[in-house]
Structure formats: structure tokens, C-alpha cells
Amino acid sequence: MLETVKQLAEQIFDEIVEIRRTIHRHPELGFCEYKTSDLICSYLEKWGIPYKKGVAKTGVVGLIEVDPKAKTLLLRADMDALPVQEETDCDFKSQIDGCMHACGHDVHVAILLGVAAILMQMRDRLSCNVKLVFQPAEEGEGGAKPMIAEGVMENPHVDAAVGAHVINSVPAGKVLVKYGEVMASPDDFNMTIRGKGGHGAYPHECVDPISIGVQILNAWNALSARYTTPLEKHLISVNMFQAGTCFNVIPDDAYISGTVRTFDETVRQYLAKRMGEIAEQIAAVFGAECEFNFNYLYPPLLNDQAMTDAVRKSAEAILGKENVLEGVAPSMGGEDFAYFSKEVPATYIYYGSGNEKIGAVMPWHNAAFTIDEQCIKTGMIVMCQAALDFGEK
Numbered sequence: 001m002l003e004t005v006k007q008l009a010e011q012i013f014d015e016i017v018e019i020r021r022t023i024h025r026h027p028e029l030g031f032c033e034y035k036t037s038d039l040i041c042s043y044l045e046k047w048g049i050p051y052k053k054g055v056a057k058t059g060v061v062g063l064i065e066v067d068p069k070a071k072t073l074l075l076r077a078d079m080d081a082l083p084v085q086e087e088t089d090c091d092f093k094s095q096i097d098g099c100m101h102a103c104g105h106d107v108h109v110a111i112l113l114g115v116a117a118i119l120m121q122m123r124d125r126l127s128c129n130v131k132l133v134f135q136p137a138e139e140g141e142g143g144a145k146p147m148i149a150e151g152v153m154e155n156p157h158v159d160a161a162v163g164a165h166v167i168n169s170v171p172a173g174k175v176l177v178k179y180g181e182v183m184a185s186p187d188d189f190n191m192t193i194r195g196k197g198g199h200g201a202y203p204h205e206c207v208d209p210i211s212i213g214v215q216i217l218n219a220w221n222a223l224s225a226r227y228t229t230p231l232e233k234h235l236i237s238v239n240m241f242q243a244g245t246c247f248n249v250i251p252d253d254a255y256i257s258g259t260v261r262t263f264d265e266t267v268r269q270y271l272a273k274r275m276g277e278i279a280e281q282i283a284a285v286f287g288a289e290c291e292f293n294f295n296y297l298y299p300p301l302l303n304d305q306a307m308t309d310a311v312r313k314s315a316e317a318i319l320g321k322e323n324v325l326e327g328v329a330p331s332m333g334g335e336d337f338a339y340f341s342k343e344v345p346a347t348y349i350y351y352g353s354g355n356e357k358i359g360a361v362m363p364w365h366n367a368a369f370t371i372d373e374q375c376i377k378t379g380m381i382v383m384c385q386a387a388l389d390f391g392e393k
């Protein structure tokens, strides 16, 4: 079976690389992945795989069903690009100004299409149904939650899920697995401080929102360093502080926003509540008003032990033990695959995509981001093997 998977991956490789390049040339932002969605549907049709389109606007769900009573494994690829101007010189460079697949989601779509084609040909060897989920809008708004709300976990009922991402810090040909905490809750907050503007030489006649904002930022640092257990990973990152128009004018308002990253729900709730209280009280002490908003985004991404073990075993069988690495440190990044992993036992793995010789070294979201396309082969065979092993009698 291992050999068949490898042979089929080899046969289809060039076609899948072409698909990846086509998607790369035509990147689309979250919930606008119309062409990508059409392309996915055209291949599922070509390979005789039934699908549903328009799930959470631009999402597509394909289904390889072997037995309605069998278990169902969900495999997920995200589809969206980023508002980044591509700065590579590859010949399949983005043709859309200011839009680029700088996070490798083009690769994820291509790999999942390859997996679909291979598993369809090996259908009689599958002991589970495979739900192929092409999800819109991972970057920011999040397509996983609305897909679940529209019933992607049912008909047939999903028993487990696997998601994956390319990673340039791991060489192409290898995969990386992680246990437990993988990514944080990427919540955001914003705040407007309303003071009273006036002449910079007469601050006592004004209420300076900039100096009040600085006091609040300092207090938040203390909140993180002195009022939250150092044993729980978390961070408060202020990334916007906008105020003022002129060197001698105290502005009326200041605007501050940023992100809070946590893994623990208690810490998350505590920070959301205390950040707001501290901001309002400091603003009041100095005679300003303050409006603080905290937006809960994705849950933390946690990998299930048994699912991670299972996928690791499949990966080791098809790639060799030496090509399966175990990552230890979680990332403070966020990932809305977390919504699937909240519903069913799930694991999120990484396809090594780095290769110094061809310059595939840039980090995600960089304008010069490129990957070694050999990772497409690795991704296809690992996902296929995981599906073939899942629910095996």
C-alpha cells in the first residue's frame, strides 16, 4: 500500500504542481476565493468526487464515501491569500496587484486536491470516509466557524480531523508533529482615549490622551508581568498607537490597538476583563474617557494525543522515522483549524518546505516567501497514508 501511494503521488505530481502554480498566479483574499473555488470544483468533478460548493461563501466540501456506517476523517486545506505585493521573480508570480499567496495556502489546496485524486483511485483500500474541506479566510475573519455552523461536521458525521501547514524552518521532505498546545488564541483589542486637546505649551489646560495612553500601556505590562502566573504562556502586544497631527498640539483622542495571545481560558478571560478595567480607571483618574473593546477570536489550537500519535505513525511508515520531527515549543500565532479541533479529536501537522539552495527560507507573510515544491509530494503521501490507516479494521 505504501508503494502504491508513492507511485500515485509520483504520477500526479507534475499536474498538482501546475495546479499550485495556477492558484499562486491568481491569489484571492478571504471569502473572495471564487476562482480558487471554481478550480477546486473542476478537479473534483474531473476525478468523480461529489462535492458541495458555496459553504461559508467560497468553501468547498468534497466527499469520498466508502460506507455510510464507516468513520469519517476530515482533511482541511485553507484557501486564502494575503494583501501583500509579491517580490519574487518566479515565473508563476502573482498576477494580482497587492495580493499574494505569502502563507502557502495555494500549496495546501494543491496538496489536498492531490490527496483527493490518489484516495479516489485507492477507494477500495480505504476503511473510512474522507471529507475534503477547502476552507476560506483563515487569515483574519475565519472560515472554519461558519463552515461548522453550516453543518460541515455532519452528513456524514465527522469523527476526527487533520490540518496542515507548510513551514520553511523545516527542510522539504520532512514533517513536524506537535502534541498538546500548538497555537494560541489570537484575540484583539482596541481602545479610544478621549481627552481634551489644546496648545502643547499649556498641557495643564488640556487632558493629554498620549500621556494617559502611555500610563495604560505600562499598567498592562505590569498586569502581564505581575498579576498573571508566569507559568501560563501569554502576551499582550500593542501594535498601534495613533495620536496627534502636529508638534505643538495636544490631540483630543488617542487610538490604541493590539493583540492578546493566550492558551488558558481563565487567563484569557482575566486579561480581557482587567485590561478594560485598568484602562477605564487610569483614564478616569486623569480626567479622560476611554472606550475599550476586546474581541474574542479563535480558540487555542490543541492537538489530540491519540490523533497525533496515529498521524505520526503513518508519517513514519511512509517517510521513514528520520523524516518525522517532533516540535516542542508552541507558537503564539493563531489558526482557526482550532474550531475543528474543538469539535473532534484532531491534529495539525507541518509539511517541511524549506530549502536554502533554492532560497525557500523566508518566513510566512514575507513578500519574498517561496517554498520547495517537493513538499507537495511529502504532504500528499503523508495525508493519504493517514487516511488509509484511519479506521482500519
Ligand SMILES: [Zn+2]
Binding pocket: 103, 139, 364, 365
Ligand atoms: Zn498566514
Ligand SMILES: [Zn+2]
Binding pocket: 103, 104, 105, 138, 165
Ligand atoms: Zn497560513
